Every structure is written in C-alpha cells, then in structure tokens.
Amino acid sequence: MAAFSAELMYAIRTLRRYPAFLRTAAVVTLKDIGRHRKHSNRISFAVMSTRASISVILVVLTLVPGITQAPTAPRMVAFTFDDLPGGGGLLSLQQMTAKLLKTLTAEQVPATGFVNEANLFTNGEIEARALLLDAWLDAGFDLGNHTYSHRGADSVAFETYKADLIKGEVVTRRLLEARGRRLRYFRHPSLRTGPTAEYKTALDALLAERGYRVAPVTIDHNDFMFAEVYARARAASDGETMERVVRAYVPYLESVVVHFESLSRQFLGYELKQTFILHANQLNADHVGDVIRMLRNRGYAFITLDAALEDPAYQLPDMHVPRGLSWLHRWMLAKGLPMQPEPSEPMFIRELFTTARR
Numbered sequence: 494m495a496a497f498s499a500e501l502m503y504a505i506r507t508l509r510r511y512p513a514f515l516r517t518a519a520v521v522t523l524k525d526i527g528r529h530r531k532h533s534n535r536i537s538f539a540v541m542s543t544r545a546s547i548s549v550i551l552v553v554l555t556l557v558p559g560i561t562q563a564p565t566a567p568r569m570v571a572f573t574f575d576d577l578p579g580g581g582g583l584l585s586l587q588q589m590t591a592k593l594l595k596t597l598t599a600e601q602v603p604a605t606g607f608v609n610e611a612n613l614f615t616n617g618e619i620e621a622r623a624l625l626l627d628a629w630l631d632a633g634f635d636l637g638n639h640t641y642s643h644r645g646a647d648s649v650a651f652e653t654y655k656a657d658l659i660k661g662e663v664v665t666r667r668l669l670e671a672r673g674r675r676l677r678y679f680r681h682p683s684l685r686t687g688p689t690a691e692y693k694t695a696l697d698a699l700l701a702e703r704g705y706r707v708a709p710v711t712i713d714h715n716d717f718m719f720a721e722v723y724a725r726a727r728a729a730s731d732g733e734t735m736e737r738v739v740r741a742y743v744p745y746l747e748s749v750v751v752h753f754e755s756l757s758r759q760f761l762g763y764e765l766k767q768t769f770i771l772h773a774n775q776l777n778a779d780h781v782g783d784v785i786r787m788l789r790n791r792g793y794a795f796i797t798l799d800a801a802l803e804d805p806a807y808q809l810p811d812m813h814v815p816r817g818l819s820w821l822h823r824w825m826l827a828k829g830l831p832m833q834p835e836p837s838e839p840m841f842i843r844e845l846f847t848t849a850r851r
C-alpha cells in the first residue's frame with residue numbers, strides 16, 4: 494500500500510504542472526484507480542499506466558510548440574481600437590472601416606473603439622465621417638472618448654487637456670444616446686495619465702465627475718510603427734515592404750502577449766482578463782484576422798471590455814507614471830516592483846518608421 498501511495502503522490506505532483514484539461518482527464522483515471530483499490534494488482538497496473546500516460550503527455554507537451562504555454566484556465570482578452578475614425582481621406586476611411594468591422598463581425602470578436610472627434614471635422618465631411626462611427630455602433634460595438642485632438646497629458650496644461658477631453662465627447666455621446674446608450678469609457682491618448690501625481694489625481698477626479706471609467710490597457714505594444722511603415726509602403730505601391738511588415742507583425746505581437754501573460758502570472762498568480770490595444774488603421778483592417786488567429790491558437794476567448802474589467806486586478810492602485818505603460822507595469826510599480834523590459838519591434842521596422850517620420 495505504501496508503494497501505491499508513493500506512486501499516487503508522484504502522479505498528483507506531476508499532474509499539478511499541467512493544464513486543467515489534462516489534469517481533469519488524469520483525475521478521472523485516478524478516481525477509477527480508487528474504485529479498484531481492493532484489487533492491488535490492478536492498482537499497480539493502473540498507477541503504472543497513469544505514470545506512462547503522464548510520460549506520454551510530457552513528450553507531447555515538449556514536442557508541440559505553444560502547448561507548454563497553455564494556461565490553467567481559458568484565456569480572455571478584450572479588443573480596443575484607438576484613434577477612430579482613423580486618418581486619411583474619406584474614401585480610404587470608409588473602405589478601411591468596412592473591412593475592419595467585417596472581420597471583427599465575422600470572427601465574433603467584440604470591440605470598443607476610442608474616438609478623436611477632430612478626425613470628424615475634416616474637409617466639411619462631418620456627416621459622412623460620423624457615419625463611420627455609426628458603422629461601429631451598428632455592428633454592435635461600443636465607443637469611448639479618446640479626447641478631441643489626441644494631445645498627451647504630458648504635453649499640455651491640465652486646463653487645456655480638460656477642454657480637449659470635453660470637446661471630444663460631443664458627437665460620440667449624441668450617437669450613443671440616439672441608441673439609448675451611454676458614453677462610459679475614456680482612453681488616455683498615448684496612455685499618458687498625467688506628468689505628475691497631482692495632474693493624474695485631478696484628471697481622475699474630472700473623469701469620475703463626468704461619468705467616465707478609464708479603459709486600461711494590459712497588452713501594450715508599438716503597432717503604430719508597423720502601421721505607419723505599412724501605410725507608406727502601400728501608398729508607394731511597395732508590395733515588398735508591405736510583405737516584410739506583415740510577416741513581422743503578428744510574431745512581434747505574439748512576443749508581447751507572451752510577455753504580459755508572464756508578468757500577470759508572476760504578479761497576480763494568474764492570467765488576468767487582458768485588455769488589448771490596437772488602432773483603427775489599414776494594417777489592422779487587412780490583418781486583424783491574423784492577430785485573432787494567433788490569440789485563438791494561444792487559447793484566448795474574446796470578451797467585451799465590460800467583461801474584462803470585472804477581473805479584480807483592475808481594482809488595483811495604478812502608479813502615477815509619466816510614460817505610456819501597460820497597467821500591469823503600473824500595478825507592479827505601485828507595489829515597488831521593478832519595470833521589466835518588453836520585447837522590442839524588429840530593427841528594420843524602427844529604422845523605416847524613423848525615416849518616415851523625418
């Protein structure tokens with residue numbers, strides 16, 4: 494019997510290291526063993542076969558890339574898109590918006606879009622451009638405020654920022670209220686929450702007073718660099734560069750996702766319901782389907798921002814930081830933990846982006 498217990502403890506200890514679905518299968522096997530307790534020969538055989546199964550599982554886990562990353566619970570993520578309705582001419586905006594929304598709808602991925610209303614008041618196209626926002630709402634998605642002109646809290650005085658925030662809610666609020674809905678979310682431009690603790694406190698109070706909830710981001714990255722290089726290559730009909738950008742884009746995003754999964758496990762002891770920032774642009778209109786597939790392969794289910802923010806982690810105090818950082822970094826800094834560097838984009842993206850900006 495002592496041998497049986499030792500074998501059983503070995504099996505249980507080993508199983509603890511594996512994902513939930515494998516543990517469930519093995520626990521069923523162990524319960525079966527329990528039922529045959531009085532037949533000691535059968536027990537030894539069953540334990541040995543369990544041990545053999547664990548070895549097989551171990552081999553499979555080692556051989557299949559990505560599976561060793563499998564979580565103990567289903568992973569969840571909420572998509573958010575900033576800088577709506579996007580930049581550029583009306584026709585390209587209409588096509589970009591239609592393509593982006595078509596993929597999100599077909600893939601049944603909920604999303605929240607964050608609007609810079611300055612992008613509506615271009616070339617006297619307010620009505621046509623407001624229809625782009627209507628398209629987001631008609632597709633069943635939510636909209637939030639991202640300030641009128643996307644000025645970062647670190648670059649303007651508080652009173653200027655406040656005026657820009659209030660100016661940025663007029664059309665979006667009207668569109669939501671016309672559908673019996675309410676403007677509820679605010680996303681800070683460039684994730685800058687204030688250059689000083691006083692600025693951040695005043696901004697938090699203003700947001701609360703106006704009925705906003707801050708839309709945090711846990712999976713933060715530099716998709717805007719890829720997008721700009723892609724847009725310029727597209728305008729120049731440079732298919733080769735477009736291809737290069739696309740090949741690097743999803744692997745880069747996956748490296749960032751892996752980083753924040755790991756930070757979440759280290760800091761919280763579990764993987765929180767992640768909030769993922771993306772931007773309304775041509776790169777994502779063309780390739781958000783690839784991003785969705787990458788996340789599905791990692792075991793993610795797609796949820797609304799409301800559902801993601803039910804995770805208790807979002808109640809944690811966030812450190813005042815002058816930079817635009819993931820909320821995971823902010824919570825960790827607030828606890829006195831050091832900043833852990835994120836994976837960087839490939840050098841050629843950075844170089845092409847810097848050249849384009851010159």
Ligand SMILES: [Zn+2]
Pocket residue numbers: 575576639643682683
């Ligand atoms: Zn933005």
